[in-house]
Amino acid sequence: MANIMVTKRCNLRCPYCFANEFVNDSGDITINEFRSILDFILLDGSDPKLGLIGGEPTIHCEFDKLLNIIAEDERIKNCIIYTNGIKLKKFINLLENEKFRLLINCNDIRNSHSLFDEFSDSLDVAFHSISKRITLGANFYKPDYDYGYILELVKKYSCDKLRVSISLPNSKDYEYEPLNYFKIVKPHIFTFFRELKALGCIPFFDCNIMPSCVFTAEEMLEFEEWGRENPFSVIKNRHTGCVPVIDILPDGTAVRCFGLSEYSKTNIRNFACIQDLKFYYLRTVDAYALNSATDKKCISCYKFKTAKCTGGCLVYKIGKIIDKYEKECF
Numbered sequence: 001m002a003n004i005m006v007t008k009r010c011n012l013r014c015p016y017c018f019a020n021e022f023v024n025d026s027g028d029i030t031i032n033e034f035r036s037i038l039d040f041i042l043l044d045g046s047d048p049k050l051g052l053i054g055g056e057p058t059i060h061c062e063f064d065k066l067l068n069i070i071a072e073d074e075r076i077k078n079c080i081i082y083t084n085g086i087k088l089k090k091f092i093n094l095l096e097n098e099k100f101r102l103l104i105n106c107n108d109i110r111n112s113h114s115l116f117d118e119f120s121d122s123l124d125v126a127f128h129s130i131s132k133r134i135t136l137g138a139n140f141y142k143p144d145y146d147y148g149y150i151l152e153l154v155k156k157y158s159c160d161k162l163r164v165s166i167s168l169p170n171s172k173d174y175e176y177e178p179l180n181y182f183k184i185v186k187p188h189i190f191t192f193f194r195e196l197k198a199l200g201c202i203p204f205f206d207c208n209i210m211p212s213c214v215f216t217a218e219e220m221l222e223f224e225e226w227g228r229e230n231p232f233s234v235i236k237n238r239h240t241g242c243v244p245v246i247d248i249l250p251d252g253t254a255v256r257c258f259g260l261s262e263y264s265k266t267n268i269r270n271f272a273c274i275q276d277l278k279f280y281y282l283r284t285v286d287a288y289a290l291n292s293a294t295d296k297k298c299i300s301c302y303k304f305k306t307a308k309c310t311g312g313c314l315v316y317k318i319g320k321i322i323d324k325y326e327k328e329c330f
């Protein structure tokens, strides 16, 4: 799926933000550029879905116009808006259009009363009118991540699912080996998940999925049980690969997901259509990633050999991907 970064501006500065290479004080997409990127994504009819990201998309100076363009474009069946939720309230009428889904990334902003009040107000209004099309998200960005405020939100809005991201490193000096890091966060994740489960909420990962070798057989069984009870279970995402997620910046620069941005920049104008760009990333990033092991123990693992596990996010092996690519191409 392709996401359009409609603005580089943001009203928050999250410590874990992997878009921080681009997030700054200026850079709203123009309406013309937005239309031209939409045409590029939709031209070949291969994917009628798209995402809006930022920065914070809802602070784009003409966000209402962008929503109207999407609402009126018959080529678009589904649009996910990735938002921190703070400014949603004034767009609720437009978001009532069934095409829109909201992925609200919840940050702990309780220490800023004005932001927190605005956020709470927006969520109250949004859940009141379009609750079925809202998913809340939590970024588990450190082992001792204090998720108490998430539990409160889940309880308040009776959420039956929660998107959980184990945040990716946003700098090269990542502290842990990935599989060790997964093991370190696992007990905390489990406690969190069980508390969610007790509230009737099933968590799911949609990227950087924890590999099965991190869990014991009993833990896997527990997940299986949850899977039987709820279609959004973590277990549904046991295959740990990711389709080429493509993020397109306001000037047409494309990256193979923000996490891989330093190494995968190109421009949509170098490609005839979105499928061309996808194949380019499959050749230059994904194919090398599938052949690079996250950890030496993966090399003898059948899940690695059968491409059923990528060992977490591809970003963990970017150095190896580049080595392989350069050896083959130069």
Ligand SMILES: C[S@@+](CC[C@H](N)C(=O)[O-])C[C@H]1O[C@@H](n2cnc3c(N)ncnc32)[C@H](O)[C@@H]1O
Residues within 6 Å of the ligand: 010, 016, 017, 018, 019, 053, 054, 055, 056, 057, 082, 083, 084, 103, 104, 105, 137, 139, 165, 166, 167, 168, 169, 170, 258
């Ligand atoms: C870059 S944000 C932009 C949109 C909006 N400001 C927001 O926070 O949702 C888009 C998505 O990236 C995710 N994200 C940000 N930093 C991340 C990281 N280090 N690892 C994984 N996901 C991350 C957020 O959870 C959010 O869903």
Ligand code: SF4
Residues within 6 Å of the ligand: 010, 011, 012, 013, 014, 017, 018, 019, 020, 023, 054, 055, 056, 084, 105
């Ligand atoms: S994660 Fe979203 S809200 Fe947080 S700094 Fe990045 S763009 Fe802004």
Ligand code: SF4
Residues within 6 Å of the ligand: 179, 211, 212, 213, 214, 294, 295, 297, 298, 299, 301, 302, 303, 304, 309, 310, 311, 312
């Ligand atoms: S491929 Fe690696 S990370 Fe995945 S299950 Fe096997 S050993 Fe674990």
